[in-house]
Amino acid sequence: MTSANGSNPTDRKKDGRSVPSPRTADTAQQRKREDDRPGIWVGYGKLLRKFRLAAGYSQEALAPLLGYSAEQVASVEQGRRPAKAPFTEAAERVLNAGGVLATLQDDVDFAKLPAFFRDFVLLEMEAVSRFDYDPLLIPGLLQTEEYARALFEGHVPMLDEEAIEDNVDARLSRQKILTKSPLVDFSFLIGEAALRQELGGPKTMREQCRHLLATGKLRNVALQVVPTGGGFHTGLNGGFVLVETSEHQQYGYFESQGIGHVVADTKHVSTFALRYGKLRSQALNVEDSAAFIRQLAGDQ
Structure with missing residues (x-):
């Protein structure tokens, strides 16, 4: 989308050069954070979400059953945070995950290492x-x-x-x-x-x-x-x-x-x-x- 004068509203001029607007920069930072997520964390999060929905829970309803906040559950589902072993143990029990999440725990832990x-x-x-x-x-x-x-x-x-x-x-x-x-x-x-x-x-x-x-x-x-x-x-x-x-x-x-x-x-x-x-x-x-x-x- 361009403005009336034909310029991109997400760009500003600095010393004659096009510079991303703060909004564009924020989007780029968000994409970088998402790209930096370990693949195993993302995969674990997708499986957690699948089991949660199959069990009929919202994030808000599941969180107290696991002993965590809804924000923490969301972070794990989005792959932004790794699941800790107690989280996985509780999720296995509440969601009847059949050992699927527990199988991934060692790999989740490994990705935390430098x-x-x-x-x-x-x-x-x-x-x-x-x-x-x-x-x-x-x-x-x-x-x-x-x-x-x-x-x-x-x-x-x-x-x-x-x-x-x-x-x-x-x-x-x-x-x-x-x-x-x-x-x-x-x-x-x-x-x-x-x-x-x-x-x-x-x-x-x-x-x-x-x-x-x-x-x-x-x-x-x-x-x-x-x-x-x-x-x-x-x-x-x-x-x-x-x-x-x-x-x-x-x-x-x-x-x-x-x-x-x-x-x-x-x-x-x-x-x-x-x-x-x-x-x-x-x-x-x-x-x-x-x-x-x-x-x-x-x-x-």
Whole structure:
């Protein structure tokens, strides 16, 4: 549509150039947000809507039965927000979805992860062993909800509340691997500095330490503390992870400043393994590590 003088009403002139009007820009932003939606979220939302309509519910009527708001139900149906596991469990029960939505939950959770991290998580899902060294932070698979939230609340650039909750939920969802069958052999080396850094305050750290002690009791988990003040050790260059898959392929992974790298070259992976073995020998043993963590938690 054009105006009386033949110009497009959605365009303005700036320095002789046509510039989209705010209305056009808003439409473009909306399209970009829609294009950025993970396909699995969109597909899940369409199925949710199909089951809802088949059951004869409006969004407003369904929402209280699921324990969520009508806006949250709408967001999930439109693929703008991912469904969390409790949402899916409630939807399966109320809508008699026959396990269809539950089947998609792992893929919905996977799409929440940062793009740079997904290649590694695919390897992690196939792991028979996973060895982790983290000098400055509690490893993600061992974090409590409050510790993880404190990390994401301090993220730079700042995350909005929805993004914080999605990231926390994604991190906690990954922790299912600790108890999946068949069991994966886990080793965690945690720097003393990570245990003493009070993220979220003293209460959060006490609960985090107690969570470490509980997780360390799992028969497939070995947890050791790398003390500070012992001079040079092979972990001073930073944290890393070693994974062996069910096909006995070995990979390394390291991350810094929000950028992750999967290492497949056998020479480099072998170097990682050598360093990990050396670092493990320099750490406190499992029993002494547990005693150290209990002391920090104030439980002895």
